[in-house]
Every structure is written in C-alpha cells, then in structure tokens.
Amino acid sequence: MDDVNEVIAQVMRTGVSAQKEVEIRALAEYLWERKPATIVECGVQYAGTTMILRAACPDAQIVGVERDISPNLQAVAQGTGFTLYRGDSHDIRTREDVLRLLDVERIDFCFIDADHSFEAVLADWVIWSPVCAAVGFHDIRPHTGGNPALTPLGSHLVWEAVKALARGRVLEFIDDSPGSDDTMGIGVIELV
Numbered sequence: 001m002d003d004v005n006e007v008i009a010q011v012m013r014t015g016v017s018a019q020k021e022v023e024i025r026a027l028a029e030y031l032w033e034r035k036p037a038t039i040v041e042c043g044v045q046y047a048g049t050t051m052i053l054r055a056a057c058p059d060a061q062i063v064g065v066e067r068d069i070s071p072n073l074q075a076v077a078q079g080t081g082f083t084l085y086r087g088d089s090h091d092i093r094t095r096e097d098v099l100r101l102l103d104v105e106r107i108d109f110c111f112i113d114a115d116h117s118f119e120a121v122l123a124d125w126v127i128w129s130p131v132c133a134a135v136g137f138h139d140i141r142p143h144t145g146g147n148p149a150l151t152p153l154g155s156h157l158v159w160e161a162v163k164a165l166a167r168g169r170v171l172e173f174i175d176d177s178p179g180s181d182d183t184m185g186i187g188v189i190e191l192v
C-alpha cells in the first residue's frame, strides 16, 4: 500500500478528491485486498478518487462516467490510465455502453458518487446494482455539504434503504476520529 498512500497524500494535498482521507484510504485498502478486475466510478469530477482507485487496483480496467468532461480531465484520464465515458449515469444506455467497453457482463465494483439527490442516487443504484458484484456509495451520513441552510443530500436515505433491504455483506468506512465532522462516509455493499 505504500504507493497507494503516496497517491492519496498527493491527491489530498492538491484537493482534487471530494473524499475524506481516512475514508478513501479504507476504501483503497478494501479494494487493494479484493483486487476487482473492473471498476466503474459514477461522477469523476477532477479524478482525484479515480487516481486513488487506479493506484489501489493497478491491473483493473477503470471507467469513469461523467457528464462534464473538460480537456483537462481528459488529459488526467490519459495520464492516469482510465477510460472516461461522457454520459448520464442514470441512463441505461450508459450502462450498456460501459459493459461493452469493459467487455464484461458484470462489473466487480461500482462507486456511486454523481448527482447526490435522493432520486439520482436511487436511479444509479437501480441502474448499476443488477450488473455489479459490489457497489460503493459516497455520503452515507446525512449532511448538507457544509451549508446547514440546504436540504441534506439524498445519498444517506438510499444507503439506509439498501442496507435494510439488500442481501450481502455491508461495510461502512466512516471517519469518526476526534475533531472530524459528521459529514460524508463511504458505504459498500457486496451483492450476492
């Protein structure tokens, strides 16, 4: 994990990941051990997390689904070694195209981190979970992204429902160290 920790430190220094360091490290360690051959990340943004996924799973095929792809993001994808797919993660055609790109019927790990509204996260779960061995969610704790005037993001509601209803092993990576706020959190469900 030394190389992975180096990438995590660099990503955190440059602020290009929307994750908490403790939580993304726990996810990286989990994936490092599990060695998924195929990974899909819904919502790439600046690709900080994708760089960490690449470091943790050097042999995996990784596809990032993102609706807004800048030339800079394209360059980062080329440099990091993952494929960007421009499209809507909620669209069934996106899923079918990504499966074709990966040349598989089932994806080993999908990380849902695109639009965080309840409807959008639910749609991502409905679209991707039937073809995934494990699904990760970001923002499994109720929070508003730091602005108490806003309605809390919807991811935690979907996560609570998935945890209650889906069969499979559930993992939660949460930074609850002293001084840490009560936002974010990463959840993973291994589907049977």
Ligand SMILES: C[S@@+](CC[C@H](N)C(=O)[O-])C[C@H]1O[C@@H](n2cnc3c(N)ncnc32)[C@H](O)[C@@H]1O
Residues within 6 Å of the ligand: 016, 017, 018, 019, 041, 042, 043, 044, 045, 046, 047, 048, 049, 050, 065, 066, 067, 068, 087, 088, 089, 090, 113, 114, 115
């Ligand atoms: C929270 S950011 C992703 C952060 C990234 N996963 C990370 O950990 O650094 C959400 C991203 O999802 C993208 N997005 C939002 N809705 C989407 C959709 N329906 N399909 C594809 N991408 C979407 C946004 O453009 C944005 O870049």
